Amino acid sequence: MSHPQAVEDWLALSLLPGLGCTLISRLVQWFGSPAAVLNNPAGLRSRPGIGPQLAAVLGDGRRVAAARRRARDELDRLGRLDITLLTPDCPAFPSALRDIPDCPVLLFCRGTLDGLTRPAVAVIGSRAATDYGRRIATSLAADLAAAGTIVVSGAAYGIDAAAHRGALAGGGGTIAVLGCGVDVIYPRTHADLLAAIAAKGLVLSEYPLETRPEAFRFPARNRIISGLARAVVVVEATEKSGSLITARLALDQGREVFAVPGRVDSPKSAGTHRLIQQGAHLVTNAADVLEALAWGGEQVVAGPAVRPIPTLTEPEQKLLAIMEVYPLDIDGLAQASGLPVPELHGLLLQLELKGLIRQVPGQQYERVHCD
Incomplete structure (x- = not known):
């Protein structure tokens, strides 16, 4: 399977030891492309902050060739798994990420872009x-x-x-x-x-x-x-x-x-x-x-319309008015409403069926829909 050469070059760079996304981005910025970094090891010696160990890694032709082979194998594997690899020069790479500090140089994507x-x-x-x-x-x-x-x-x-x-x-x-x-x-x-x-x-x-x-x-x-x-x-x-x-x-x-x-x-x-x-x-x-x-x-779609409150009886309205989004137990509701517990249970069931409250652990109830 063939792949864009630039994607293979980005991936090969990432497979070399000692190169994180910040250093890779800096090298590509200096040399203009990942291919130029891989193909111009002599130019590294003139760059400040590039130590002899990193220069040796990039100057090792066998190691670079092995990284390229691994990159090609990995790209074949990604294709079989229907996983897309994005690099900063891919059109689909999110522009929002390009300007953040420590921009990622590889994005493995499963799903729709x-x-x-x-x-x-x-x-x-x-x-x-x-x-x-x-x-x-x-x-x-x-x-x-x-x-x-x-x-x-x-x-x-x-x-x-x-x-x-x-x-x-x-x-x-x-x-x-x-x-x-x-x-x-x-x-x-x-x-x-x-x-x-x-x-x-x-x-x-x-x-x-x-x-x-x-x-x-x-x-x-x-x-x-x-x-x-x-x-x-x-x-x-x-x-x-x-x-x-x-x-x-x-x-x-x-x-x-x-x-x-x-x-x-x-x-x-x-x-x-x-x-x-x-x-x-x-x-x-x-x-x-x-x-x-x-x-x-940009045009923004208005938020979803508020769901109309179902028709309530007077006792249901009274009980709903004292309920909160934080749970209350039966004793607290009985004390606040002045309703007997048997009647309270029936009203709570009706409000729950109408989708206005919910029961949570500990036989507590909380309001779901608020004006």
């Missing part, structure tokens, strides 16, 4: 998310997707997974940026989710096939999550959450940062509250994000 050219918002947060956080992430992502926005996240437990599922449910596209190879299922329980994303969106990584999910790779991949997006929304985060690293990267990259408020006494929202104190946009729904960004003059 269409989402790389559309407006995108990253939705991220805690792996150990609360039910509130997962619910908000799901609905926020669904509404963003319904408005034509690509939702970017990291396919991790908690908020990330909820965001991807919400985007898929909203009928839109989503991009999962992995800290491992695109052929590695991590977390293992997300096999179905990753398959759905690959079928309807894109699974993406800068790491070669079979790369294992080691801890140091995840902070590195966060720059791609924020880099692909025009804004980052942090739904839930502790004060030491890795999501705050992504938020800082977003600011460094010139992206907007949004944060969803939570309970003031919840440690899971301490990080998002700190972001708001530091100037992040407070967001309560997708319309807040879309209106704040305005997409640089």
Whole structure:
């Protein structure tokens, strides 16, 4: 199978020892192309910062030839697996990434590339998310997707997974940026989710096939999550959450940062509250994000219409009025409403059937739909 020579050259460079994406980008900038780097080892000696060890690697003809063979074999393998490899000079390479610090030089892509050219918002947060956080992430992502926005996240437990599922449910596209190879299922329980994303969106990584999910790779991949997006929304985060690293990267990259408020006494929202104190946009729904960004003059689809509240009896209206988005137990509801417990159970069932409240563990109830 034949491949564009430039793609093979980029891949061959990455297979040589001691060359990370920053150094590869610098070398290509100096010499004009990856082929020129591979074919001009003598010119390296005149460049500051190029030590004798690196010069020796690039000057070793047998080692370079072996890297080229490996690159050709890997490209054949990618073709068989229907995985696309993008490099910075590929037309489909996302322009948003070209100008970020430490731009990736390889993007392994499984799925459709269409989402790389559309407006995108990253939705991220805690792996150990609360039910509130997962619910908000799901609905926020669904509404963003319904408005034509690509939702970017990291396919991790908690908020990330909820965001991807919400985007898929909203009928839109989503991009999962992995800290491992695109052929590695991590977390293992997300096999179905990753398959759905690959079928309807894109699974993406800068790491070669079979790369294992080691801890140091995840902070590195966060720059791609924020880099692909025009804004980052942090739904839930502790004060030491890795999501705050992504938020800082977003600011460094010139992206907007949004944060969803939570309970003031919840440690899971301490990080998002700190972001708001530091100037992040407070967001309560997708319309807040879309209106704040305005997409640089591009037409933005209006947010989804509010679902009309079903007809309610007077007792149902009274009970719904005292309910909150935070759970209340039967005793608390009985005390607040003044209703006897048997009548209260019947009203709660009717409100749940009408989709206005939900039961959560511990026989507690919370409001779902608010005006």
